[in-house]
Structures are given as structure tokens and as C-alpha cells.
Amino acid sequence: MPPSPPSRPLPTVPVSAPQLPGKAPLNARSAAIETLLAWMDDHKPVDLHFNRLTTGLDPRDRGFAKSLVYGVLRHRQYLDWTIQRFSKHPLAKMKPRTLVTLEVGVLQILLLDRIPGSAAVNATVDTLKRAKQPRWLLGFVNGVLRTISRQAQQLEQEEEARDQGRPILNHPQWLIARWQQQFGLQQATAICRVNNRPPLxxxxxxxxxxxxxxxxxxxxxxxxxxxxxxxxxxxxxxxxxxxxxxxxxxxxxxxxxxQDESAQLASLLLGPLDRGPRILDGCAGLGGKTSHLAQAMGREGMVVAVEPEARRFQLLGENLDRLGLAARTTLIQATLEEFALGQPQPFEAILLDAPCSGSGVIRRQPDIRWSRQPGDLARYQQTQLALLTTCAGLLGAKGRLVYATCSLEPEENQEVIALFLKEQPDFRLEDARTYLPVSAHALVDEQGFFRPAPAPDHDGFFAAALCRGSAL
Incomplete structure (x- = not known):
């Protein structure tokens, strides 16, 4: 959860604070604005830009900067709707820096606690001075923000705000329409509301x-x-x-x-591990599920974790060392396909947490909602099915394979499993309830898929338990 903003003016920027060429050193607000501008330019994961631009900020300032970045991404439509009500200039004609600065200012005034309106206005306008923007622009932004600050008590609350009669849910309309079709209007609206709040x-x-x-x-x-x-x-x-x-x-x-509770439950679908099977974690990432499997493993067992990206691979090793689980794991820096070319000994169980759209974890990664497009789903499905097929070639004759994503989209979940089972007739789908605590059975659908929707206490997720031949 992003730290709460400070209740008093920010401290002096440290000497080691990041600095853009020709501009003053970045403070928390400046770093947030530069992060959002960089993200708007290329729509790469916002954390890549945030980590680069906040190096050197002290933890308190860095936490505040992150709350600003994530806050704008979570409430973008509401912020823009509010700005348009008090600006004589159309948003479409504003330069990106102007609009982002206004968004950061309005977020502090209307949605963040413990920041006096005058302090939010002054500090936000100061970011334009630091960026050497013209005086007329400083006056325009100052005027809009002060007007909004004066009327903050009378302005509609975000959950009551409507644009042309439609509630402002801070998600693109194509995604809302998909969820309404899949979950119904009430649950789709609830998912959007959950995504607009920081997670536990x-x-x-x-x-x-x-x-x-x-x-x-x-x-x-x-x-x-x-x-x-x-x-x-x-x-x-x-x-x-x-x-x-x-x-x-x-x-x-x-x-x-x-580790989120949904991800914890997904690992349980591999069944009891105390007899010590060899397990493959095909897309290990930072090692949340790798470590879960390793700590549940019997004395003779071993987890092989495959991760291709260098930074994640390094953090994977560091996390397992801290947890005291390094001796129970073998780490391989490679793609799953590259690993399979070595023809390793078949595994008794495989967990594949596949790359996906991430639509189930939007509350944790709020930029996802604006970065994804409908056409992305077919591309993800192709990759997911290929990885799942690779896993089938690595699994032993009576092994279990768990396929998981943090997506809500059928193209990445149910459709992938249907295509896989059509191509692999020796596999069968098992009911996820078999391996989950009774209290979690409500998170399993009628087909036996583990499919929790985003909720205040857990992420949206999908997992399918597949068995080749008889169970372990």
C-alpha cells in the first residue's frame, strides 16, 4: 500500500536527489509528475519510470511520490472531469505537463487527507517553476487549483460523480463493458471501485x-x-x-x-508436497510461489525455478536466501522454451504462472487499465498456450500441472484451458475445491476453476488444476 502523504511541508530535497538535465533536483511532487509524463510518452510499466526517477529520494518522499503517481492513475477520469469543470481551456488542447500537474494538484486537494489546500496548490505550482515553465502557465494552473480548493467542500464525491449521466469508474469503457458482460453491472462496478483503492x-x-x-x-x-x-x-x-x-x-x-491471498491459494492446487516431488516453477518472477512450494516441500524434494529477466532473477535469488530456502531450489536464468531444449528429467508437478494482461491486479498496478488494449488478449493467449504446451512436454506420466494468471479475461483463462485440453487429450481438469480450504470453495466456479474476482481482501486471479493420467 502506498504510504500516506505527510501532514506537514516536505523536507529539503537531499543532495543526492535525482535531477533532469537543465532542471532543479526533483522533489516528491516533481518526481511524480516526471514519472507520469514518461509513462504517457511510452506506456511502459509505470514502475520502471518511477524507480529511475526517484533514485536518491529519501523513503518518506519516495513513498509520497508513489502515492501521487498511483493516485492519479487510479482516479484519472474523475480528476480530468473536475479540471474540465473549472478550466476555460479544453483538456484536449492542454500540453501533457499542464494536465498532469493539474491532476496531481487536484488529487491532493480532493482525495488525499492531511494536506491543506493552500499547501497543495503552492507546492504543485512550484513544480512548474522547477521545470522552468512560463509565468502565464504558472498563473493559469494556480488559478484553476485555487478555485477548486475553495469549492472542495461543495464538489461531488468521486463515487457520486457522473459524466453525461454515466458514473465515473476510472476505467476505459471497453474494459468496463467486458466486465459488465462477464460479471453483470453490479459486480463490474464493484470491481472498478476496488481497483480505485489501495490494496491491503x-x-x-x-x-x-x-x-x-x-x-x-x-x-x-x-x-x-x-x-x-x-x-x-x-x-x-x-x-x-x-x-x-x-x-x-x-x-x-x-x-x-x-504475497496476496489469491496467489497463496493458487499454489495449493499442486496438492500435498510433503512426499518430496521434483517441481518446476516455469515463470518464477520474484519467487512468491517458488518460495511457497519450497517451504511446503518434503525433505527430499527440489523446486526448479526458471526466470529469464536478469533483474527479477537476481531478486529471486535474494528473496530465497532471506527466507532460508535457497538449498531447496535450483535457479535457472532462461526462458521456459530454452530450459526445455535441455531435455531435463520429467517433473512430477509443474506450476505455470503465465504472463498475462494483469487485469486482476489493477488495484496494485493502476497503469494497466490505461495501457492494455482489446487486441492484446489474443497475443497473450498465443503465448500462454505455447508455454502450457511446453510444460506438458516437461511433465511426467502421472504428473499435475497448474496453470495460473492474474487476469480476469476468458481469452487468457478458460479459453486457454479449452484449447490445451483439445490438443492434449491425456490431460483432464480437476476441481480446484479438492485442494483448497473449505472456506475458499466459494472462490471456485461451476467448472472447477479457481476464479476469485478482485475484492477488498484479495486480488482477481485464475488457476486450473490439470492432471495427466492418475493423480499424484
Whole structure:
């Protein structure tokens, strides 16, 4: 969850603060604006730009900058709707820097707590001075923001705001229409509302280092709002936590890893691992599921984790070291296809958390809603089916294969499984309820797919349990 904004003026920018050529060093607001401008220019993942532009900011300023970036992306339509009501200039004719600066200012005035309106206006206009913008532009932005600030109490709340009679849901209309068709109007609206709020911080206890009761007690003793997750036997959620993850009790000792409850439950679909099978994590990423499998593994078991991207591969290794699970894993820096060319010994179980549109985790990555296009889904499906087919070639005669995505879209989920089963008649779909706690059975649909929709306490997700021959 992005940290709450400070209640007093920001401190002096440190000497090591990032600086763009020919401009003053960046503070939190300036860094947020530059991040959003860079994202608008290429629509690459916003965190890539944020990490580059906030290097050198102290943690407090960096956290505030992230709350501004994510806040604008979560509430973009509402912010633009408000700006247009008080601006004589059409938004379409504004330069990107002008519009983004106004968005950052209105976000602070209307949607962030503990920032006085005058302070938000002055500090936001100051970013234009730092960027050496003309005086007339400073006057225009100052005037719009001060007008909005004066009328903040009378302005409609975001959830009541309507544009041409339609509620402002801060999602592109094509995505809203898809969800309305799939889930119905009420649930589609609820999903959008969930996506517009910061998520809970959810942890998975490392059962090799701690247990949930012990860790939960240590959090409560620190005055944290901690509770057990409703479904995952290893999950703990922390409400309203705005500090650094590294400051939590037990982090250094490897007692937990950050992981949403839906992802925790998906790993359970591989079934009991205490007999020590060889397991492949085909798209390991940062190692959330890799570490879950490794800590559940029997003494003789081994997890092989494949990850091609260099930065993620490095963090994967660091995470497993901190958790004390490195000895239970073999890490391979390669694509899954490259790994398969080596003809490794067949695996008893494989987990494939496939690349996807990410439409189930928009609350965590708010830029996704604006970056994805309908045509992307066919491309993802082609990649997903190819990876799933590669996994089939790596699985033993009586093995289990779990396919997972953090997407809500049928093209990436049910349709991929249908195409795979048509091509692989020796596989069968198992009911996910078989492997999940009873409390989580409501998250499984009538076909047996694990398919939770985004909700306040968990992400949207999809997982299918596939078995070749008889079960393990």
C-alpha cells in the first residue's frame, strides 16, 4: 500500500536527489509528475519510470511520490472531469505537463487527507517553476487549483460523480463493458471501485522460520492492525500500514514474504508436497510461489525455478536466501522454451504462472487499465498456450500441472484451458475445491476453476488444476 502523504511541508530535497538535465533536483511532487509524463510518452510499466526517477529520494518522499503517481492513475477520469469543470481551456488542447500537474494538484486537494489546500496548490505550482515553465502557465494552473480548493467542500464525491449521466469508474469503457458482460453491472462496478483503492498489504508466513500465531502476535505487539487471512492458512493482512516492508518484525529473519491471498491459494492446487516431488516453477518472477512450494516441500524434494529477466532473477535469488530456502531450489536464468531444449528429467508437478494482461491486479498496478488494449488478449493467449504446451512436454506420466494468471479475461483463462485440453487429450481438469480450504470453495466456479474476482481482501486471479493420467 502506498504510504500516506505527510501532514506537514516536505523536507529539503537531499543532495543526492535525482535531477533532469537543465532542471532543479526533483522533489516528491516533481518526481511524480516526471514519472507520469514518461509513462504517457511510452506506456511502459509505470514502475520502471518511477524507480529511475526517484533514485536518491529519501523513503518518506519516495513513498509520497508513489502515492501521487498511483493516485492519479487510479482516479484519472474523475480528476480530468473536475479540471474540465473549472478550466476555460479544453483538456484536449492542454500540453501533457499542464494536465498532469493539474491532476496531481487536484488529487491532493480532493482525495488525499492531511494536506491543506493552500499547501497543495503552492507546492504543485512550484513544480512548474522547477521545470522552468512560463509565468502565464504558472498563473493559469494556480488559478484553476485555487478555485477548486475553495469549492472542495461543495464538489461531488468521486463515487457520486457522473459524466453525461454515466458514473465515473476510472476505467476505459471497453474494459468496463467486458466486465459488465462477464460479471453483470453490479459486480463490474464493484470491481472498478476496488481497483480505485489501495490494496491491503498481505503476507505469507514462511513456515520454515515461523508460524502464523507467533508472527501475528509480534505485529499486534507493535500496534499494527494485523489479522489472519480468511482462507489461506499462512496469510496475514495488515491494514493501514504505511511503513517500509523491511521494518516489519521478522523481515530480516525471513519469517514472511509479501504475497496476496489469491496467489497463496493458487499454489495449493499442486496438492500435498510433503512426499518430496521434483517441481518446476516455469515463470518464477520474484519467487512468491517458488518460495511457497519450497517451504511446503518434503525433505527430499527440489523446486526448479526458471526466470529469464536478469533483474527479477537476481531478486529471486535474494528473496530465497532471506527466507532460508535457497538449498531447496535450483535457479535457472532462461526462458521456459530454452530450459526445455535441455531435455531435463520429467517433473512430477509443474506450476505455470503465465504472463498475462494483469487485469486482476489493477488495484496494485493502476497503469494497466490505461495501457492494455482489446487486441492484446489474443497475443497473450498465443503465448500462454505455447508455454502450457511446453510444460506438458516437461511433465511426467502421472504428473499435475497448474496453470495460473492474474487476469480476469476468458481469452487468457478458460479459453486457454479449452484449447490445451483439445490438443492434449491425456490431460483432464480437476476441481480446484479438492485442494483448497473449505472456506475458499466459494472462490471456485461451476467448472472447477479457481476464479476469485478482485475484492477488498484479495486480488482477481485464475488457476486450473490439470492432471495427466492418475493423480499424484
Amino acid at each position: 498489504l498481505t503476507l505469507r508466513v514462511n513456515s520454515r522460520r515461523s508460524d502464523r500465531t507467533e508472527l501475528l502476535q509480534s505485529f499486534l505487539e507493535q500496534g499494527l492492525e494485523a489479522r489472519s487471512c480468511p482462507h489461506s492458512p499462512l496469510g496475514i493482512s495488515l491494514a493501514n500500514y504505511s511503513g517500509q516492508i523491511t521494518d516489519l518484525p521478522g523481515f530480516t529473519q525471513g519469517s514472511f514474504v509479501v
